[in-house]
Amino acid sequence: MFNLSDILQSAQGGQAIDNIAQRFGLSPEQAQAAVQALIPAISAGLTKAATNPSTLGSVISAATDSAHQASFNNTSATPSPDATQKSSDTLSQILGSNHIVQQIVERASAATGIRPDVLLQILPVVASLAIGGLAASLRNQGLSGALGQLASAAEQGNLGSILGGATGSASGTSASSGGGLLGTLTNILSSFLGGGGAGNAPAGAAPANSSLGSALSSLTSMFQTGNLPANISQSGLQDEIGKILNSNR
Template sequence: MTIDESLRSAAGQELIGRVADAFAIDEQSARSAVYALGDELAARIQRTMLSRGGVADVVSLVTAPGASRALSDSDGLSSPEMIANGDQILDVLIGNKHVSRKIAARAASRSGIDAATAQKMLPVVATLLIGELQKQSGPAIAKVASLIPAFSGAGGSPLPMPGDTFPPARRDVNSTPDDQPPIGAPGRPADIPRGPIDAGNPLPIPGDNIPGVGRRNRYPGPASEPEDNPYSRLPDIVRRGGEQVPGPDGGSLENVIRSILGNLLGSNSGVVGTMIKLFLIRWIASIVRRVLSQVLVRR
């Protein structure tokens, strides 16, 4: 099921009804606004995924713990937490408040609501869209991650779905805290082995801080619970490139994930096809609109 089909389903219509209540607008206006904003954001996601770094950024969004929780939150659609969450998503996908205002203005003109309301709805719709993407892409991403050699090492246990809470790792019975005396020192027998050494996160590579090309994970899980996201390394693996997914439907990790998300967004034309759709078609459409407006003015 694509994201558009999901929004038009019974569950999607119920969700839109909650959006209407949250922003005190009628359901028809809310439906038109959600469709318009959803289309704009889906296009931004596809545009972001034109680069490998952009695919990594989107992966960081759809694998964040609890991203799909907003779909079942009946009371918090306009809460400060929801707005802050959506602003983080918009920062990754757009990164420019002026562009966000233009998106809201276009959606307002298409739906009939005022631009100020559309602007307030934008982060909420962004959160709901990413939540639906997480819900729909979870099984496929979990399967892909399980096939990647660079992602192995979780003890052979099945990976949870993206967004699920990762249970805290059990301490090895033979490991000991680092604050104990060294081996052979008084108070610690020499035959007790030390635990494994954690080398920490890999060093960043050049370009990691370039927007849209190599940003590190800008949408992490809760800072106080870094182990809750078993997929925290996946964006970095995508960003570095070189990983191949085996199997008849495999290929480069970047392209496989782009295909998974592209199918859900209703477009899987590859990089070149997406560029044509996003840039050439929109450019032609803008020319047609200008010509029509000039004809109407002359009349």
């Protein structure tokens, strides 16, 4: 599980799509299309969160929440009301206002033919599965302990100092040069979005040579969409979602 598509296909022992279909009165094919059309929005929101230490801290904390982890692991049902509400709160942080979310589901509806009101209900369910899957993926890589440390730091408001100690300054000490936590997060994320690995990090970026740095790098790499079907990847949906988010900054 290295990206959001992989995570969601493996959720609930591979039964998540069928469970969503049953819960929302859709065919399995419609449920699959709905999930695939919503992945770009979750990916864009998480990617944006990775450039904001406070928002990223909220995502990290959410990933350790037992409600989201149960959503991902439970093979017989879609996420609980508690998990859905918590993921709605996270979506508000990473995507923005209800107006922005409504624009996103309307664009996803145009790509799939599924009603916007149905997609609006499915979005927090998919988000809870994805958030729980982030933790499961890190656990499979032996990084669950580091994720817990990052979450504790986020809850205490010390995420910046711990990450600074673990990975160092990204590029010097001045804010204008991109140093500190924000520069570190941006450089790590950029290396993955650019197709490079840890060994291809931008010049001046500190190597992620600690368990915390490895956990952060693995986490941000999983924010990518993964392979989407042609009707989604060629629909312009990802570009439209990017425009929606950028225009509402």
